[in-house]
Amino acid sequence: MRLFKIATWNVNSLRVRLPHVLAWLKEAKPDVLALQETKLPDADFPSAAFIDAGYDAVFSGQRTYNGVAVISRTKPTDILTDLPGLEDPQRRVLGMVAGDIRVLDLYVPNGESVNSEKYQYKLNWLKKLDLFLKRELQKHPRMIVLGDFNIAPEDIDVHDPALWEGQVLFSVPERKAFKSLLQLGFADCFRQINPQEKSYSWWDYRMNAFRRGMGLRIDHILASVPLASQCVKCYIDKSQRGLERPSDHAPVVAEFRLT
């Protein structure tokens, strides 16, 4: 029996949030931390800071936008940075293997608004992800897919479902795409552990949304069914959103008792 702790956090600029991330690593001590929106070219990635903290890092970044990284206690192998069949300069995907678990860190496109081209790009991106995960799950029955999905799956994941109905992040096609991923053979760890809990992972910087509890649960940890049965804890560390100069997202954490 071995404990395995994994987390996801959209940091909205790793340059700005590095002190927060390092402090959080020290406190939470995850085995793996998946980051999104690092907004850093690979040449500027602060590898040394993570090595000092006892972690290895793999990253796929770009200037100004997007960018993903996985911080890991064990040496990452089988690194992957693109979805098959999707020509895309945007750095949103980072796969690696930690121990014997396939980990896929995702920064799913935001989609902007349901009438935009970016929304179509998002839906197409999710379709390509679906096709890839179907195949990848055959190769890696022990698999965790986590990150900023930019989708709130159910009413319970939205502070005001009536207000958000039909809006990007909560539209029916996005929620269908999310459900389709689960149907490949994944479980949403947070919802499995906390069936009734209303907790959010993102609050807009504007309108005092955090203070007013106006959030959405759009950051997720999906575990393949065999792994999900070994998930013993999943929670959102809301405290990080209340600190000075926070990211607009909070870390989501899952703990497994592996056999």
Next chain:
DNA sequence: ATGGTTGCAACGCAA
């Protein structure tokens, strides 16, 4: 009220 805030990097774009 089509608002507001943050980050990047350049006076707008993306979230």
